[in-house]
Amino acid sequence: QQQVKQSPQSLIVQKGGISIINCAYENTAFDYFPWYQQFPGKGPALLIAIRPDVSEKKEGRFTISFNKSAKQFSLHIMDSQPGDSATYFCAAATTGTASKLTFGTGTRLQVTL
């Protein structure tokens, strides 16, 4: 019940295209859903996060879509660029004291020219 399932494992998108990464969770106690971007040899960096009281959140080219009833959320990267090539992790947490993150397995995105 603590798992967060992420797909696809890897993704190749042409420059200018839309990258879509999906995550699904089981634990209805989760109330915070961040996405992290990680470049090789670096720590993850917070990209964007959403709470279940909204269905969509947009920050620049990055959008999170959230479907509470389906217990799914996704990351959309519009106008994908080669610099977006990285590994993306979705995560979920129940906020409050010691709110641990449950991470997805990661998606390796490659944006080609």
Add this chain to the structure above:
Amino acid sequence: GAVVSQHPSWVICKSGTSVKIECRSLDFQATTMFWYRQFPKQSLMLMATSNEGSKATYEQGVEKDKFLINHASLTLSTLTVTSAHPEDSSFYICSAMGHLQETQYFGPGTRLLVL
């Protein structure tokens, strides 16, 4: 804002020695810090959670006597890998969380290689 640093960024040591990794929150007070381990092409594995001034809480399967964690202040946590062996070679990443207890901000990671 919300910058977390780690030192060193990489370390090579001989088998049997101990290695200390520092994690600092530079511009906020971290009431909670987390330590993760990451193997190549895998997700992050939580090792332990620490709150300032109290003992760390270790995840199941993590040897607390091998991975010593100290959260001495609101801006500093240390991970000491004691009697390191080649199988301890990995990428260690810390994260810090402020008093709102919501967002974890990650450090840049420390690559440990035990020969």
